Amino acid sequence: MTHVVTESCIRCKYTDCVDVCPVDCFREGPNFLTIDPDECIDCAVCIPECPVNAIMPEEDVPGDQQHMIKLNADLSRIGWPSITKRKPALPDADDWKDRTDKLSELIR
Amino acid sequence: MPDRTDAAIATDALVIGAGPVGLFQVFQLGLLELGCHVIDSLPAAGGQCIELYPDKPIYDIPALPRCTGRELVDRLLEQVAPLVPTFHLSQRVNTLEACADGRFAIGTSAGLRLVARTVFIAGGVGSFEPRRLPIDGIEPLIGRQVFHSGEPVASTAARHVVILGDDEAALQYALQLALASTDGPASVTLMHRRDSFRAEADTIERMRAACAVGRMRFVAAQASSLECAGDTLTHLVVSLADGGTEALRADVVVVLWGLSPKLGPIADWGLQIERKQLVVNTETFETSVPGIFAVGDVNTYPGKKKLIVCGFHEATLAAYAAAARVHPDRPGQLQYTTTSARVHRLLGVAS
Numbered sequence: 086m087t088h089v090v091t092e093s094c095i096r097c098k099y100t101d102c103v104d105v106c107p108v109d110c111f112r113e114g115p116n117f118l119t120i121d122p123d124e125c126i127d128c129a130v131c132i133p134e135c136p137v138n139a140i141m142p143e144e145d146v147p148g149d150q151q152h153m154i155k156l157n158a159d160l161s162r163i164g165w166p167s168i169t170k171r172k173p174a175l176p177d178a179d180d181w182k183d184r185t186d187k188l189s190e191l192i193r
Numbered sequence: 194m195p196d197r198t199d200a201a202i203a204t205d206a207l208v209i210g211a212g213p214v215g216l217f218q219v220f221q222l223g224l225l226e227l228g229c230h231v232i233d234s235l236p237a238a239g240g241q242c243i244e245l246y247p248d249k250p251i252y253d254i255p256a257l258p259r260c261t262g263r264e265l266v267d268r269l270l271e272q273v274a275p276l277v278p279t280f281h282l283s284q285r286v287n288t289l290e291a292c293a294d295g296r297f298a299i300g301t302s303a304g305l306r307l308v309a310r311t312v313f314i315a316g317g318v319g320s321f322e323p324r325r326l327p328i329d330g331i332e333p334l335i336g337r338q339v340f341h342s343g344e345p346v347a348s349t350a351a352r353h354v355v356i357l358g359d360d361e362a363a364l365q366y367a368l369q370l371a372l373a374s375t376d377g378p379a380s381v382t383l384m385h386r387r388d389s390f391r392a393e394a395d396t397i398e399r400m401r402a403a404c405a406v407g408r409m410r411f412v413a414a415q416a417s418s419l420e421c422a423g424d425t426l427t428h429l430v431v432s433l434a435d436g437g438t439e440a441l442r443a444d445v446v447v448v449l450w451g452l453s454p455k456l457g458p459i460a461d462w463g464l465q466i467e468r469k470q471l472v473v474n475t476e477t478f479e480t481s482v483p484g485i486f487a488v489g490d491v492n493t494y495p496g497k498k499k500l501i502v503c504g505f506h507e508a509t510l511a512a513y514a515a516a517a518r519v520h521p522d523r524p525g526q527l528q529y530t531t532t533s534a535r536v537h538r539l540l541g542v543a544s
Contacts, residue, residue: 105453107319108469126469127499128318128490130245130454170327173386173415173432 086143087122088131089157091150093139094118095187097178102131102140104171112161113168115192116175121161137182152188163193200306204230205519207299207309208278209286212240214489214504215315216269221512223276224528224536227311227519231278232301234285234320235452236343239266241490244321244452253502265501275541281305285320289462289485297484311515314471314480314487315508319456326357326448330419338426339446346447350376353442355429357416358449359385361392364400366449371409381409382441387434388413412441459491467493477514478507484518486511 090102095117102118103111110124120140132140143154181187206222208215211233222229237243242251242262250259260268284303289312292298299307323341325331331339340346342362349370356367363383371381383400388411390397403409413434420428420440428440456469465472465481470493473479478486488511489504497503517525530536537544 104324104450107454107456123468126318128454129499130241130318171324172327173417179387 086127087125087154087157088120088127088129088140089143089146089150089154090118090120091139091141091146091153091185092187092191093137093182093185094135095190096181096184097137097139097174099136099174099178100168100171101134101136103168105130105134106169109167109169111168112165114160114165117160117191118168119157119160119165122158123161149186160193201298202230202305202307204228204279204307204309206230206311206313206515207232207297207307208313208315209233210240210315210317210489210491211235211238211280211282212315212317212489213242213265213269213501214317214508215240215313216266216273217505218313218315218488218508218512219273219278220269220276221509222313222515223273223278224530224539225512225516226539227512227516229276229278230281230307230309232281232284232286232299232305234283234302234322236283238270238280238282239263240317240321241454242266244454251501253500255502276539285457287458291482295484310484310519312485313508313511313515314459314485314491315489315504316456316459316487316491317454318490319454319459321452321454323448324450324453326416326446326450328416328419330421333424334419334421334426334446338444339448341448342451347445348376349378349445351379352444353380353382354378354445354447355382355384355441355443356447356449357384358451359390359392360449360451361396362451363449364390364392364396366447367409368396368399368403371403379444380442382412382443383409384412384414384416384431384441386413386415412439414439473507476510478511479514484515486515 108124108126110121112119205227206229208218208231211231219229242265247263248261250261284301286301288300290298296308296310297312323343325341367381367383370378404411414431416429417432418430429443430440432438471480471487471491473487473492473494475494478488480487488507490499528536534544
Protein backbone atom coordinates (compact mmCIF):
# COMPACT_ATOMS: atom_id res chain seq x y z
CA MET A 86 0.00 0.00 0.00
CA THR A 87 0.95 3.64 -0.14
CA HIS A 88 -0.56 7.03 0.49
CA VAL A 89 -1.78 9.12 -2.42
CA VAL A 90 -2.05 12.85 -3.14
CA THR A 91 -5.38 13.54 -4.84
CA GLU A 92 -6.47 16.36 -7.16
CA SER A 93 -7.22 18.72 -4.27
CA CYS A 94 -3.50 19.55 -4.14
CA ILE A 95 -3.32 20.83 -7.72
CA ARG A 96 -2.72 24.61 -7.94
CA CYS A 97 -2.55 24.85 -4.11
CA LYS A 98 0.61 22.99 -3.02
CA TYR A 99 0.49 24.07 0.62
CA THR A 100 3.48 21.76 1.41
CA ASP A 101 2.65 21.29 5.11
CA CYS A 102 2.85 17.54 4.45
CA VAL A 103 6.52 17.48 3.48
CA ASP A 104 7.62 18.83 6.85
CA VAL A 105 6.28 15.85 8.74
CA CYS A 106 7.19 13.02 6.36
CA PRO A 107 9.66 10.81 8.25
CA VAL A 108 11.06 9.31 5.05
CA ASP A 109 11.05 12.34 2.68
CA CYS A 110 8.87 10.65 0.07
CA PHE A 111 7.26 13.77 -1.45
CA ARG A 112 8.23 14.94 -4.93
CA GLU A 113 7.53 18.46 -6.14
CA GLY A 114 6.08 19.42 -9.50
CA PRO A 115 5.20 22.93 -10.71
CA ASN A 116 1.73 22.93 -9.14
CA PHE A 117 1.31 19.57 -7.43
CA LEU A 118 3.05 17.32 -4.92
CA THR A 119 3.20 13.58 -5.39
CA ILE A 120 4.06 10.70 -3.06
CA ASP A 121 6.62 8.20 -4.27
CA PRO A 122 4.89 4.88 -3.53
CA ASP A 123 8.24 3.10 -3.28
CA GLU A 124 9.33 5.37 -0.43
CA CYS A 125 6.08 5.94 1.52
CA ILE A 126 5.87 3.79 4.66
CA ASP A 127 2.15 4.37 5.27
CA CYS A 128 2.68 6.12 8.57
CA ALA A 129 -0.25 8.47 7.87
CA VAL A 130 1.39 11.40 9.66
CA CYS A 131 0.90 13.66 6.63
CA ILE A 132 -2.88 13.17 6.34
CA PRO A 133 -4.00 15.67 8.99
CA GLU A 134 -1.37 18.22 7.92
CA CYS A 135 -2.96 18.93 4.54
CA PRO A 136 -5.27 21.96 4.81
CA VAL A 137 -7.33 20.69 1.84
CA ASN A 138 -7.41 16.99 2.82
CA ALA A 139 -5.69 15.96 -0.38
CA ILE A 140 -3.81 12.96 1.06
CA MET A 141 -5.36 9.59 1.77
CA PRO A 142 -4.38 5.95 2.05
CA GLU A 143 -4.56 4.10 -1.25
CA GLU A 144 -7.45 1.96 -0.05
CA ASP A 145 -9.53 5.00 0.89
CA VAL A 146 -9.16 6.81 -2.45
CA PRO A 147 -12.70 7.42 -3.74
CA GLY A 148 -13.84 6.20 -7.16
CA ASP A 149 -13.47 9.58 -8.88
CA GLN A 150 -9.83 9.87 -7.71
CA GLN A 151 -8.66 6.30 -8.45
CA HIS A 152 -6.57 7.50 -11.40
CA MET A 153 -4.43 9.47 -8.91
CA ILE A 154 -2.94 6.25 -7.52
CA LYS A 155 -1.21 5.49 -10.80
CA LEU A 156 -0.53 9.17 -11.46
CA ASN A 157 1.35 9.54 -8.14
CA ALA A 158 3.49 6.56 -9.10
CA ASP A 159 4.09 7.84 -12.64
CA LEU A 160 4.93 11.41 -11.54
CA SER A 161 7.42 10.04 -9.01
CA ARG A 162 9.44 8.64 -11.87
CA ILE A 163 9.76 11.62 -14.19
CA GLY A 164 12.50 13.37 -12.26
CA TRP A 165 10.56 15.75 -10.04
CA PRO A 166 12.88 16.78 -7.18
CA SER A 167 12.43 15.64 -3.61
CA ILE A 168 10.88 18.27 -1.33
CA THR A 169 11.58 18.01 2.40
CA LYS A 170 10.93 21.49 3.76
CA ARG A 171 7.76 23.51 3.78
CA LYS A 172 7.63 26.56 1.51
CA PRO A 173 4.97 29.15 0.72
CA ALA A 174 1.88 27.81 -1.02
CA LEU A 175 1.17 28.86 -4.60
CA PRO A 176 0.07 32.52 -4.66
CA ASP A 177 -3.55 31.80 -5.62
CA ALA A 178 -3.81 28.60 -3.56
CA ASP A 179 -6.71 29.89 -1.51
CA ASP A 180 -8.73 30.49 -4.69
CA TRP A 181 -8.36 26.83 -5.68
CA LYS A 182 -8.49 25.09 -2.31
CA ASP A 183 -12.13 24.03 -2.46
CA ARG A 184 -11.89 22.42 -5.89
CA THR A 185 -11.36 18.66 -6.08
CA ASP A 186 -11.58 18.25 -9.87
CA LYS A 187 -8.46 19.97 -11.11
CA LEU A 188 -6.70 17.33 -13.17
CA SER A 189 -6.83 19.50 -16.31
CA GLU A 190 -4.82 22.14 -14.38
CA LEU A 191 -1.94 19.76 -13.58
CA ILE A 192 1.42 20.85 -15.00
CA ARG A 193 3.99 18.08 -15.39
CA MET B 194 34.44 -4.62 16.52
CA PRO B 195 34.37 -1.74 18.96
CA ASP B 196 34.86 -2.28 22.66
CA ARG B 197 32.47 0.15 24.27
CA THR B 198 31.52 -2.05 27.20
CA ASP B 199 33.53 -0.36 29.95
CA ALA B 200 31.76 2.25 32.08
CA ALA B 201 28.48 1.65 30.31
CA ILE B 202 25.16 0.57 31.84
CA ALA B 203 24.72 -3.17 31.37
CA THR B 204 21.20 -4.51 30.82
CA ASP B 205 19.44 -7.63 29.60
CA ALA B 206 17.22 -5.64 27.29
CA LEU B 207 17.12 -2.17 25.81
CA VAL B 208 13.89 -0.88 24.32
CA ILE B 209 14.23 2.01 21.85
CA GLY B 210 10.99 3.95 21.82
CA ALA B 211 8.48 4.45 24.64
CA GLY B 212 5.33 4.43 22.53
CA PRO B 213 2.53 1.97 23.25
CA VAL B 214 4.33 -0.99 21.69
CA GLY B 215 7.64 -0.15 23.40
CA LEU B 216 5.84 0.07 26.75
CA PHE B 217 4.09 -3.25 26.25
CA GLN B 218 7.44 -4.69 25.21
CA VAL B 219 8.78 -3.60 28.60
CA PHE B 220 5.86 -5.36 30.29
CA GLN B 221 6.41 -8.64 28.48
CA LEU B 222 10.16 -8.55 29.09
CA GLY B 223 9.51 -7.89 32.76
CA LEU B 224 7.22 -10.90 33.06
CA LEU B 225 10.05 -13.01 31.68
CA GLU B 226 12.44 -11.41 34.21
CA LEU B 227 14.61 -9.54 31.75
CA GLY B 228 15.89 -6.27 33.18
CA CYS B 229 14.98 -3.41 30.96
CA HIS B 230 16.06 0.11 30.04
CA VAL B 231 14.00 2.34 27.74
CA ILE B 232 15.18 5.29 25.65
CA ASP B 233 12.97 7.85 23.92
CA SER B 234 13.69 11.13 22.20
CA LEU B 235 10.64 12.81 23.74
CA PRO B 236 10.59 14.12 27.31
CA ALA B 237 7.69 11.80 28.20
CA ALA B 238 6.54 8.31 27.29
CA GLY B 239 3.76 7.77 24.74
CA GLY B 240 5.26 8.30 21.29
CA GLN B 241 2.77 8.97 18.49
CA CYS B 242 -0.17 8.48 20.89
CA ILE B 243 0.90 11.58 22.79
CA GLU B 244 2.55 13.60 20.02
CA LEU B 245 0.01 13.08 17.24
CA TYR B 246 -3.34 12.22 18.81
CA PRO B 247 -3.39 12.57 22.62
CA ASP B 248 -7.08 13.42 22.75
CA LYS B 249 -8.44 11.43 19.84
CA PRO B 250 -10.29 8.25 20.74
CA ILE B 251 -8.90 4.86 19.76
CA TYR B 252 -11.53 2.16 19.24
CA ASP B 253 -9.57 -0.98 18.42
CA ILE B 254 -7.77 -1.90 21.62
CA PRO B 255 -9.14 -5.26 22.81
CA ALA B 256 -11.52 -4.97 25.78
CA LEU B 257 -11.18 -1.15 25.78
CA PRO B 258 -14.08 -0.02 23.59
CA ARG B 259 -12.87 3.57 23.62
CA CYS B 260 -9.83 5.32 25.03
CA THR B 261 -7.73 8.31 24.04
CA GLY B 262 -4.07 8.10 23.18
CA ARG B 263 -3.24 9.65 26.54
CA GLU B 264 -5.43 7.19 28.45
CA LEU B 265 -3.83 4.25 26.65
CA VAL B 266 -0.35 5.46 27.55
CA ASP B 267 -1.34 6.12 31.18
CA ARG B 268 -2.72 2.59 31.45
CA LEU B 269 0.41 1.08 29.91
CA LEU B 270 2.62 3.04 32.31
CA GLU B 271 0.53 1.75 35.20
CA GLN B 272 0.90 -1.77 33.82
CA VAL B 273 4.71 -1.60 33.59
CA ALA B 274 5.22 0.23 36.91
CA PRO B 275 5.64 -2.91 39.08
CA LEU B 276 8.45 -4.07 36.79
CA VAL B 277 10.44 -0.87 37.47
CA PRO B 278 12.04 -0.28 34.07
CA THR B 279 14.57 2.56 33.83
CA PHE B 280 13.56 5.35 31.43
CA HIS B 281 16.10 7.57 29.69
CA LEU B 282 14.07 10.32 28.05
CA SER B 283 14.83 13.36 25.88
CA GLN B 284 17.60 11.57 24.04
CA ARG B 285 17.89 9.78 20.78
CA VAL B 286 19.80 6.57 20.16
CA ASN B 287 22.48 7.52 17.67
CA THR B 288 24.65 4.43 17.52
CA LEU B 289 24.00 0.72 17.81
CA GLU B 290 26.94 -1.62 17.28
CA ALA B 291 27.65 -5.27 17.91
CA CYS B 292 30.32 -6.01 20.54
CA ALA B 293 32.78 -8.86 20.41
CA ASP B 294 30.95 -10.71 23.21
CA GLY B 295 27.62 -10.81 21.35
CA ARG B 296 26.12 -7.89 23.21
CA PHE B 297 25.25 -4.51 21.69
CA ALA B 298 26.74 -1.11 22.47
CA ILE B 299 24.32 1.78 22.37
CA GLY B 300 25.15 5.48 22.43
CA THR B 301 22.63 8.31 22.80
CA SER B 302 22.56 11.98 21.88
CA ALA B 303 22.95 12.80 25.60
CA GLY B 304 26.15 10.80 25.85
CA LEU B 305 24.56 7.85 27.66
CA ARG B 306 26.17 4.50 26.93
CA LEU B 307 24.58 1.12 27.48
CA VAL B 308 25.54 -2.47 26.73
CA ALA B 309 22.53 -4.68 26.14
CA ARG B 310 22.20 -8.40 25.57
CA THR B 311 19.10 -7.79 23.46
CA VAL B 312 17.77 -4.67 21.73
CA PHE B 313 14.15 -3.95 20.83
CA ILE B 314 13.59 -1.28 18.24
CA ALA B 315 10.11 0.09 18.84
CA GLY B 316 10.92 3.30 17.05
CA GLY B 317 7.61 3.82 15.26
CA VAL B 318 8.05 6.28 12.43
CA GLY B 319 11.22 7.71 13.93
CA SER B 320 12.23 10.15 16.62
CA PHE B 321 10.18 13.30 17.05
CA GLU B 322 12.21 16.41 16.39
CA PRO B 323 11.23 20.09 16.25
CA ARG B 324 9.93 21.35 12.92
CA ARG B 325 12.46 23.95 11.96
CA LEU B 326 12.09 27.27 10.21
CA PRO B 327 13.51 26.72 6.73
CA ILE B 328 15.36 29.94 5.95
CA ASP B 329 18.83 30.39 4.52
CA GLY B 330 21.40 31.52 7.05
CA ILE B 331 19.42 30.49 10.12
CA GLU B 332 21.77 27.79 11.36
CA PRO B 333 24.23 30.01 13.30
CA LEU B 334 21.32 31.75 15.05
CA ILE B 335 19.71 28.60 16.42
CA GLY B 336 20.09 28.42 20.18
CA ARG B 337 21.17 32.09 20.32
CA GLN B 338 18.26 34.04 18.84
CA VAL B 339 16.14 31.39 17.14
CA PHE B 340 14.47 28.67 19.20
CA HIS B 341 12.20 25.78 18.24
CA SER B 342 9.56 23.74 20.05
CA GLY B 343 10.91 22.03 23.14
CA GLU B 344 14.10 24.11 23.30
CA PRO B 345 14.79 26.49 26.19
CA VAL B 346 14.35 30.11 25.07
CA ALA B 347 16.89 32.78 26.01
CA SER B 348 15.78 35.84 27.97
CA THR B 349 13.05 37.86 26.28
CA ALA B 350 13.13 40.83 28.66
CA ALA B 351 13.07 44.12 26.73
CA ARG B 352 13.61 42.32 23.46
CA HIS B 353 11.51 42.16 20.31
CA VAL B 354 10.04 38.67 20.16
CA VAL B 355 8.44 37.04 17.13
CA ILE B 356 6.52 33.80 17.72
CA LEU B 357 5.64 31.51 14.82
CA GLY B 358 2.75 29.11 15.22
CA ASP B 359 -1.00 28.66 15.30
CA ASP B 360 -1.68 26.13 18.03
CA GLU B 361 -2.53 26.32 21.71
CA ALA B 362 1.13 26.24 22.74
CA ALA B 363 2.04 29.13 20.43
CA LEU B 364 -0.88 31.33 21.50
CA GLN B 365 -0.38 30.59 25.19
CA TYR B 366 3.29 31.44 24.93
CA ALA B 367 2.55 34.70 23.09
CA LEU B 368 -0.02 35.64 25.74
CA GLN B 369 2.32 34.77 28.57
CA LEU B 370 4.96 37.13 27.18
CA ALA B 371 2.50 39.85 26.11
CA LEU B 372 0.82 39.99 29.53
CA ALA B 373 3.99 39.63 31.61
CA SER B 374 3.97 42.12 34.47
CA THR B 375 7.74 42.12 34.99
CA ASP B 376 10.65 41.70 32.60
CA GLY B 377 8.26 41.91 29.66
CA PRO B 378 9.55 41.93 26.09
CA ALA B 379 9.83 45.15 24.06
CA SER B 380 7.25 43.73 21.64
CA VAL B 381 5.46 40.47 20.94
CA THR B 382 4.43 39.51 17.42
CA LEU B 383 2.56 36.29 16.70
CA MET B 384 2.86 35.14 13.13
CA HIS B 385 1.01 32.46 11.18
CA ARG B 386 0.47 32.24 7.49
CA ARG B 387 -3.26 32.84 7.78
CA ASP B 388 -5.65 34.26 10.31
CA SER B 389 -6.92 30.94 11.66
CA PHE B 390 -5.73 28.99 14.67
CA ARG B 391 -5.76 25.48 16.06
CA ALA B 392 -6.33 26.53 19.65
CA GLU B 393 -9.12 26.68 22.23
CA ALA B 394 -11.74 29.31 21.37
CA ASP B 395 -11.09 31.04 24.69
CA THR B 396 -7.35 31.27 24.00
CA ILE B 397 -7.95 32.74 20.53
CA GLU B 398 -10.30 35.31 22.06
CA ARG B 399 -7.73 36.30 24.70
CA MET B 400 -5.06 36.62 22.00
CA ARG B 401 -7.30 38.89 19.92
CA ALA B 402 -8.09 40.96 23.00
CA ALA B 403 -4.39 41.35 23.78
CA CYS B 404 -3.85 42.51 20.18
CA ALA B 405 -6.77 44.96 20.42
CA VAL B 406 -5.24 46.69 23.44
CA GLY B 407 -1.78 46.79 21.88
CA ARG B 408 -0.04 44.26 24.15
CA MET B 409 0.86 42.17 21.12
CA ARG B 410 0.35 42.00 17.40
CA PHE B 411 -0.76 39.26 15.02
CA VAL B 412 0.63 39.15 11.48
CA ALA B 413 -0.64 36.79 8.79
CA ALA B 414 2.57 36.13 6.91
CA GLN B 415 5.34 33.70 6.16
CA ALA B 416 8.99 34.24 6.93
CA SER B 417 11.11 34.73 3.85
CA SER B 418 14.56 35.95 4.94
CA LEU B 419 16.70 37.26 7.77
CA GLU B 420 18.36 40.65 8.26
CA CYS B 421 21.41 40.66 10.46
CA ALA B 422 23.86 43.25 11.79
CA GLY B 423 27.10 41.33 11.85
CA ASP B 424 26.19 37.99 13.38
CA THR B 425 23.16 39.35 15.25
CA LEU B 426 19.64 38.96 13.91
CA THR B 427 17.74 42.25 13.81
CA HIS B 428 14.75 41.65 11.53
CA LEU B 429 12.67 38.82 10.17
CA VAL B 430 11.54 39.66 6.66
CA VAL B 431 8.11 38.24 5.95
CA SER B 432 5.73 37.93 2.99
CA LEU B 433 2.35 39.19 4.09
CA ALA B 434 -0.70 37.06 3.34
CA ASP B 435 -2.41 40.03 1.66
CA GLY B 436 0.63 40.86 -0.45
CA GLY B 437 3.79 42.83 0.12
CA THR B 438 6.62 42.29 2.55
CA GLU B 439 7.53 43.66 5.96
CA ALA B 440 10.67 43.53 8.08
CA LEU B 441 9.66 42.67 11.65
CA ARG B 442 11.98 43.74 14.47
CA ALA B 443 13.22 40.45 15.86
CA ASP B 444 15.75 39.91 18.64
CA VAL B 445 14.27 36.53 19.50
CA VAL B 446 12.35 34.22 17.13
CA VAL B 447 10.47 31.33 18.69
CA VAL B 448 9.24 28.73 16.20
CA LEU B 449 6.44 26.73 17.83
CA TRP B 450 5.50 24.43 14.98
CA GLY B 451 5.58 21.34 17.16
CA LEU B 452 7.47 18.17 16.46
CA SER B 453 7.56 15.83 13.50
CA PRO B 454 9.05 12.36 13.25
CA LYS B 455 12.24 11.60 11.37
CA LEU B 456 13.32 8.03 10.82
CA GLY B 457 16.84 9.06 11.74
CA PRO B 458 19.80 6.78 12.24
CA ILE B 459 17.89 3.46 12.33
CA ALA B 460 18.75 3.03 8.67
CA ASP B 461 22.48 3.18 9.48
CA TRP B 462 22.65 0.23 11.85
CA GLY B 463 23.37 -2.45 9.27
CA LEU B 464 19.98 -4.13 9.57
CA GLN B 465 18.06 -5.43 6.57
CA ILE B 466 15.65 -2.76 5.45
CA GLU B 467 12.77 -2.80 3.02
CA ARG B 468 11.10 0.50 2.12
CA LYS B 469 12.77 2.07 5.16
CA GLN B 470 11.30 -0.49 7.54
CA LEU B 471 13.09 -3.28 9.35
CA VAL B 472 12.53 -6.75 7.96
CA VAL B 473 11.69 -9.26 10.71
CA ASN B 474 11.09 -12.97 11.12
CA THR B 475 7.50 -13.38 12.31
CA GLU B 476 8.37 -16.24 14.66
CA THR B 477 10.63 -14.08 16.80
CA PHE B 478 10.35 -10.51 15.44
CA GLU B 479 14.11 -10.56 15.20
CA THR B 480 15.75 -8.40 12.53
CA SER B 481 18.49 -9.63 10.22
CA VAL B 482 20.86 -9.34 13.21
CA PRO B 483 20.17 -11.97 15.90
CA GLY B 484 19.50 -10.32 19.24
CA ILE B 485 18.07 -7.15 17.69
CA PHE B 486 14.28 -7.20 17.49
CA ALA B 487 11.89 -4.76 15.82
CA VAL B 488 8.28 -4.29 16.86
CA GLY B 489 5.45 -1.94 15.95
CA ASP B 490 5.34 0.55 13.09
CA VAL B 491 9.08 0.32 12.42
CA ASN B 492 9.00 -3.28 11.14
CA THR B 493 7.68 -4.98 8.04
CA TYR B 494 6.76 -8.55 7.16
CA PRO B 495 4.23 -10.23 4.86
CA GLY B 496 0.76 -9.19 5.98
CA LYS B 497 1.98 -6.40 8.26
CA LYS B 498 -0.71 -4.06 9.54
CA LYS B 499 0.32 -0.92 11.41
CA LEU B 500 -2.02 -1.38 14.32
CA ILE B 501 -1.27 -1.05 18.02
CA VAL B 502 -2.83 -4.45 18.70
CA CYS B 503 -0.49 -6.10 16.18
CA GLY B 504 2.45 -4.40 17.88
CA PHE B 505 1.36 -5.93 21.19
CA HIS B 506 1.42 -9.40 19.64
CA GLU B 507 4.83 -8.74 18.08
CA ALA B 508 6.24 -7.55 21.40
CA THR B 509 4.97 -10.67 23.16
CA LEU B 510 6.65 -13.10 20.79
CA ALA B 511 9.82 -11.00 20.68
CA ALA B 512 10.06 -11.13 24.49
CA TYR B 513 9.91 -14.93 24.51
CA ALA B 514 12.56 -15.12 21.80
CA ALA B 515 14.78 -12.73 23.75
CA ALA B 516 14.35 -14.68 26.98
CA ALA B 517 15.50 -17.82 25.19
CA ARG B 518 18.57 -15.92 23.99
CA VAL B 519 19.46 -14.38 27.37
CA HIS B 520 18.70 -17.52 29.40
CA PRO B 521 19.23 -20.48 27.07
CA ASP B 522 19.40 -22.77 30.12
CA ARG B 523 15.94 -21.87 31.40
CA PRO B 524 12.91 -23.62 29.95
CA GLY B 525 10.85 -21.11 28.00
CA GLN B 526 7.67 -22.16 29.65
CA LEU B 527 4.49 -20.21 29.06
CA GLN B 528 3.18 -18.75 32.31
CA TYR B 529 -0.38 -17.50 32.55
CA THR B 530 -0.71 -14.28 34.51
CA THR B 531 -3.92 -15.58 36.08
CA THR B 532 -2.26 -18.56 37.75
CA SER B 533 1.50 -18.12 37.89
CA ALA B 534 2.83 -17.44 41.39
CA ARG B 535 6.07 -16.22 39.82
CA VAL B 536 4.26 -13.65 37.71
CA HIS B 537 2.24 -12.55 40.73
CA ARG B 538 5.46 -11.96 42.65
CA LEU B 539 6.84 -9.88 39.76
CA LEU B 540 3.70 -7.77 39.60
CA GLY B 541 3.49 -7.43 43.38
CA VAL B 542 0.03 -8.97 43.65
CA ALA B 543 -1.20 -11.68 46.02
CA SER B 544 -1.46 -15.21 44.63
